[in-house]
């Protein structure tokens with residue numbers, strides 16, 4: 001796989017693909033969605049160039065500019081709370097939402113004609129209860145690191161640099177990665193206590209990445225060649241209900257055993273899934289490629305717990321992140337299937353949503369979004 005799978009070191013910032021997609025999953029997430037608050041295309045481009053310079057510094061473990069040695073009369077360039085911390089495998093992944101390309105007769109930044117066909121407005125799915133203030137956005141940044149302070153510092157400083165050009169619309173902290181892109185590691189567990197990420201696309205399976213994750217110029221939008229489409233869903237999990245549910249019912253929901261993580265009808269976690277042995281409405285049977293014409297996605301989600309909800313219930317769940325080549329045939333196909341009959345729907349609800357076109361990797365001397373804006 002690309003980059004180290006543990007340790008405090010840096011993950012390369014420049015390359016053919018953005019880091020944070022196929023690179024090994026870190027422990028922590030700070031995901032931010034921004035609205036662009038100016039109509040000035042040149043200002044937006046200038047900010048993306050400055051974000052790029054900052055991204056290169058921060059992912060290498062350096063402050064962006066001066067944190068404590070600058071002019072006493074000015075606020076420091078860098079806010080400083082990551083001084084002395086290692087890079088912690090920080091990755092920053094940028095994406096562009098549908099609204100950036102304009103709607104109706106408006107073409108805010110002169111890119112309307114370049115909106116890629118896969119960057120759809122997601123349809124309403126049965127059971128969705130989406131909050132506007134946790135959905136959408138013009139630009140997203142996924143910051144992942146093994147230290148939450150490093151991920152939060154990165155988003156905070158990008159927001160600071162972007163003042164006057166972008167404003168945070170919503171953001172989400174995550175912990176306890178729920179999927180692995182390195183199958184040699186132990187599979188992490190989600191808030192339901194189940195191993196999550198067993199059958200994910202591994203970050204070193206280049207054939208599968210080319211087929212299911214990396215967009216291609218052949219798909220229509222040349223500027224997205226080597227990029228990927230990100231779908232994010234804030235999925236609330238009804239923990240208290242789940243915790244009163246029998247072990248058998250919990251296992252029936254997934255069609256996998258809670259301890260080992262093996263599928264019904266097979267002894268080991270990574271054994272092929274004997275689909276006919278799983279309940280017809282189980283999550284794994286419904287999400288499996290063989291139930292969906294071969295469709296696969298790269299999952300890279302995190303658990304979240306944002307305290308309690310004021311009614312004594314944990315405000316917890318899964319911040320689901322999936323990367324794919326075309327959401328129309330991948331996420332939408334799967335979510336239509338799951339929303340209709342997944343047994344898990346008794347215990348979860350989708351409350352936030354976003355879709356973003358993540359451009360290809362940055363070349364040295366280039367900038368985030370260069371292929372879109374030039």
Ligand SMILES: C=CC1=C(C)c2cc3[nH]c(cc4nc(cc5[nH]c(cc1n2)c(C)c5CCC(=O)O)C(CCC(=O)O)=C4C)c(C)c3C=C
Nearest residue numbers: 190194195196197198199235284287288289318334335348
């Ligand atoms: C639209 C896609 C998916 C959503 C939304 C989703 C939500 C979700 N999933 C879990 C827990 C598990 N999911 C597992 C497997 C799995 N899930 C999806 C897709 C979505 N999940 C896929 C494609 C797969 C793999 C299917 C396969 O090929 O077998 C598993 C089993 C372990 C694993 O393989 O990862 C668990 C557990 C939760 C809790 C959740 C929303 C809260």
Ligand SMILES: [Fe+2]
Nearest residue numbers: 196283284287
């Ligand atoms: Fe799942």
